[in-house]
Amino acid sequence: MKNGIAGNIAKVFLDSKLTILLMIVFMVIGVYSSFLIPREEEPQIDVPMADIFVGYPGASPTEVESRVAKPLEKIVSNITGVEYVYSTSMSGQAMLIVQFVVGEDIERSYVKLYDELMKNMNHMPEGVTPLLVKTRSINDVPIMNLTLWSEEVDDTQMKKVALTLKDRIEQIEDISVVEDIGGRREQIDIIVNPEKLNTFKLNVTQIQQMLRANNMRLSTGEMIQSNESISLKTGQFFSSIEDLKQLIVGQMDQKPIYLDQVAKIEYAASSPQNFVSFGYGLASTKQTEYPSEYPAVSLSIAKRKGADAMQLANVVIANIDQYQKEFIPDNIKVEVTRNYGETASQKVSELLLHLIGAIIAVTIIVMLAMGWRGGLVVFLSVPVTFALTLLSYYLLDYTLNRITLFALIFVTGIVVDDSIIIAENMHRHFKMKQLPFKKAAIYAINEVGNPTILATFTVIASVLPMAFVSGLMGPYMSPMPIGASIAMILSLFVALTIVPYLGFIFLKKTEKASKEEKPKDITDSKIYKFYKKLQQPLLENKAKRWGFLGIIFLILFASFILFFTNSVIVKMLPFDNKNEFQIVIDLPEGSTLEQTNAVTQEIAQYVRQRPEVINYQSYVGTASPITFNGLVRHYDLRQNQYLADIQVNITNKHDRSAQSHDIAKDFRAGVKAIADQFGAEIKIVEVPPGPPVLSTIVAEVYGPDYQKQIQLADSIKTILGKTTDVVDIDWHVEAPQQEYDLIIDKEKAQLKGIQSVQVIQNLNLVMQDKPIAQLYEEQSNLPTRISLKLSDADKSNISQALNLPVISQQGLAYPLSDFITVDQKTIDKSIYRKNQRRVVYVTAEMAGKLESPVYAILGMEDKLKAIDMPKGYKINESYIGLPKHTDDFTVKWDGEWQITLEVFRDLGLAFLGVIIIIYMLIVGWFQSFRAPIVMMIAIPLSLVGIILGHWIMGAFFTATSFIGMIALAGIMVRNSVLLIDFVNLKLKEGMPLKEAILQAGAVRTTPILLTAGTVVIGAFVILFDPIFQGLAISLMGGSIASTVLTLLVIPLIYYIIEKKKG
Amino acid sequence: MTRHKFIYGILTLALLSCGSSDKKDKSSDNQAVKVETMKVNSSTQNRFSFSGTISAKQMSTIKTRHAGYVKNILVNVGDKVKKNQILLNIDNADxxxxxxxxxxxxxxxxxQFEIAQKDLKRYERLKESNSISDKELEQIQxxxxxxxxxFxxxxxxxxxxxxxxxxxxxKAPFTGTxxxxMIQxxxxxxxxxxxxxxxxxxQLEVKSNLSETQITKVKPRQKVSIQVPSVGKTFKGIITEVSSSSETNGNRYxxxxxxxxxxKEVLSGMFAKLYTDSRTQGDSKEVLVSIPQSVLVRQNGLEGVYVYGKSNTALLRWIKTGRQIGDQIEVLSGLTPQDKIIISAESRLYNGLNITE
Structure with missing residues (x-):
């Protein structure tokens, strides 16, 4: 037999002393690079995204929409690479969210965006504020949160400590932004008394002017005196509260009026804009010591791109010890409430452990089949493969995250195959002892080398198309096929270079040790006898043969039915087992901060009494430090006083038996019961396993009339409410919120010598509670602000507030109420648009048995038809793509559904591509059109095992299941290829067909079982990972089923075909 | 689902590496503290407020008619004086x-008058005797x-x-203080x-100057409550006079x-806020929520009150307060009429303390 490529390569390395050195070098480099690669939990995803904020003071939402939102949308939509443009037109301002196609170059996209916006600024209407463009990236997500809380120290002091801490942490290298949330600052309140102002004939704008006029310091030039230049500085800033009290703000009856005559001036904490609290849960031992809920200030720490989260977190934690010695007092506690560095390193370590576990398990399998020496060959060669893969990860700028590591685990069962096949064949030939060892080795390699190369490429062909999954899921998926392909090529390289060398050294010795054994013939082996017993009747008897095939087909068909009876549920990705989740609380728009706090506190009480909770932080009126999910959902904009959320940290997943998803589901009922009593909406938000979406179910309602769209959305809300397993239903339509429109009687005002602007400015000044100046404090990192305002009691009622005087040109005081009529209105609702169409969003989550949005949405069509529509209109349903026309109503399903659909569509296409490529590869190899079809019958056979496997385990059929299925196609075809190739080899040697099949079956059984065994065992370690469970089941169930069936069915069909030919 | 559990069970057993995690549930053994609660006071109301200055019903500035040096002052500020009591003397030497x-x-x-009288009588007698002419008599008359x-x-x-x-x-024109x-x-x-x-x-009264929008909301003999912030109390009052023109009073009624x-504690010249009681037209009806001032908890400028939480725990609820009404304080936000507030407890209260009624 002539040496093939495989043989030639093997021959070189078999002889070379360099091989062992290379092996060592590869190992060292690989291990070293595994330390160099930054570790993080989530993969780096390039989704260029930007928020554009524009103010248009005084305009109604509709006006904002037509003057600002629409033109901007057009400008932005024209940029190539922009996928979605969302806009929200509120009263007085607009917000646009621009989302580029996933994977677009970030810098280039932003430059294009800025360029296009700047170019068109001249089209903006008068009175529009300058655009504020905020870009967003995954690196904005803080990797760490520190929560400062205290029993004794008040929140203003805590804020000062927090700011110093923030300052110090920002000095650490690779820390990008540290933000402080919560706490109040000290300020000086000038609380004016409207009655006294009235008596003294003063108004607040005059006070403001006096404050400004007396708070100035300037460099006023220089003078020269006796050959010396002396610079002049004139004026003093306010530096104490006394300066303010003594300020003369006016005159009456030739007597001065001091500021403290008309206002109460006092040091105070700024009125709370938010409440941040911290508390321990039942799972923490500290709860007995600190049973209450404490005011807190949070610091969120984000890292620079490319920095290692784990290392950075460790540095910060080490530094906190130092800061505690320096400036953090004992009675202020610092709790680390988020540490993605730790979770990332845990995840990475866990996956690395899985990887090692998989390698060991595989080795044991190989040892059982080929003895410990065979096992050793595999055990030594696989780490080399992985070491090289890690090196290539490093070179390709991949980080070590759960996706890239998962790719490694996923291929463990496959990469050993090349080594196993080579080693096994060498082992077999050494056993046969028909040739001297070296020649036997080369012969063995030649025998399986070329099919191995082919088989490797079929596996690569089967995984690589998955790299083309589009959308947000793409970046989650692509490291897998790419990583797996790299690993496959490297494993082939190792199998052809290092394995022969190791095999030659180790396996040779086995045979030397057992020299007395006679050369064996395949027909004597137990496997042959067993295989013959099973296969022969089927080969001989036509009825049995067809009967057997019929039964197989029936099982295959039956297993498909499981999909339709909902026994196997399709879901994109199941929830991961995390240590945190979030409770998002929405009160009706217009609720006060105190009311929101009341609801949040009640819910927090429920939370802290749960046995799983370690601690929680509640954020009322402000957003909690964002997560990646929150970044996409724009949770950082939740800064209104009617919004709140609670971050819940639960016990480490190793310390509990329940999955975080089940815990979160369990929380929902209790939390919802409390929220319902207050009329609040809650959402339990978990860390999504895949790309974040607005919500699991999103119904986008398009149509010709916004009011009717809202009505339709309301009906959809009702329908969803009645659908089982649908929870957390909400919509993006504000609750009616009261607004007072203060109408100024301009004529009357002017007759009295007062201009509208005076009325507006006076009101604005005291109602807005904006700082008007600050004290001069050189040292402070938080200068004391001076704020001019009305007391809460004076502000509690509109007629009360309108008692504020305004002074006419004649010096007479009039209350504002003289010129103002109050018109009570409800605030105009915001207008949402997506890709230039008006839209109303309805959102919902799934929880319960059928967790996938697929089932809720598929059942919708009939219910939608039942909705009463205005005459001449009907509802169209769209599953993918926006409606082309909005002259009729359309409900477009989005959210997880969209991604599910896209992913399964892309995977389906990938699968189709896989089949075609494999077919072409085999055609190229065997130069036959029919043989490949026989071999590819193994692919559907694997489905039996996959579906049944999911059913038995009660698992979701997920995207990872699909990946497993596609990968299996390659593996199964490879087995067939090796089997048929052997049959052909024997046929060439002149063996009769039946005998050739029997012998091939028997000979190939060991390696096929071995490869199946390694896949099963390799997959077993990830069976308990909630996300990769689907893949494990696919690989295990699929390979078990298809291995057994491949060994029996493929030869049978080949026999049927070849027999006719013959 | 039992089938799945069974399979998982076997698999778990097979994976001996899994450690058992039977973490003990911490029982919340701390005894619930007994508390006394009350419902939040709430009433619907219309209210309209205006301000005024307290002044004495009778007040006079004492002046002199006669210019002169002040000889002695017999009273001091704060002295109570009776009507017609001499208050001070002005030097009257001139x-x-x-x-x-x-x-x-x-x-x-x-x-001279007496002489003229005598002359007249004399001449009258002379006239009777016709000893003088009429002209002479007329002259004497x-x-x-x-x-x-x-004379x-x-x-x-x-x-x-x-x-x-x-x-x-x-002298004092009336009894008063x-x-x-102003003089030495x-x-x-x-x-x-x-x-x-x-x-x-x-006799004290409140004088107010109302604008044209405010004047329509008050009428004579209307009952009002008078809040005097410097005393911290609210009193009952009644509107006695409402002027019908603003022309002479700087556009104020x-x-x-x-x-x-x-x-007794109210002094003239103090600021007062007046609230009309219900049933005036104009302002919208609103729910007034109030609590006793004694239950207020103040911390660094925040005001709060302990409420009875849904999970039977004490909760410190931050609130925004408005005006004081007697010993009550109005709550602008943070409490609803459904809330129960804790007025007394057997131990120190804190957030999350288990309590019972």
């Missing part, structure tokens, strides 16, 4: 001489008349000076210049409100 002059003038006129009026005049000017003398002893002293002994007191002010202590019972 009046004394004037009085003497007037007296002399009066006596002289009297003498005329003389008599003029001396009579001269009357002298008498009056004497009385005037005497009265002037009396004006230098300045001296509220201010030895100062020159000029007519029109205020010397002392006297207020009647028993003058309104007077009387206290129902004049409180």
């Amino acid at each position: 009046l004394q001489t004037k009085l003497q002059q007037a007296k002399a003038g009066k006596e002289q006129a009297q003498k 005329l003389q008599y008349q003029s001396s009579l009026s001269a 009357e005049q002298a008498k009056q000017s004497y009385n005037q000076v005497a009265a002037m003398m009396d004006y230098t002893n300045i 001296i509220s201010n002293k 002994e030895g100062d020159m007191a000029m007519p029109g210049m205020p010397l002392l002010s006297l207020t009647s202590s028993s 003058f309104v007077k409100t009387a206290f129902k019972n004049t409180p």
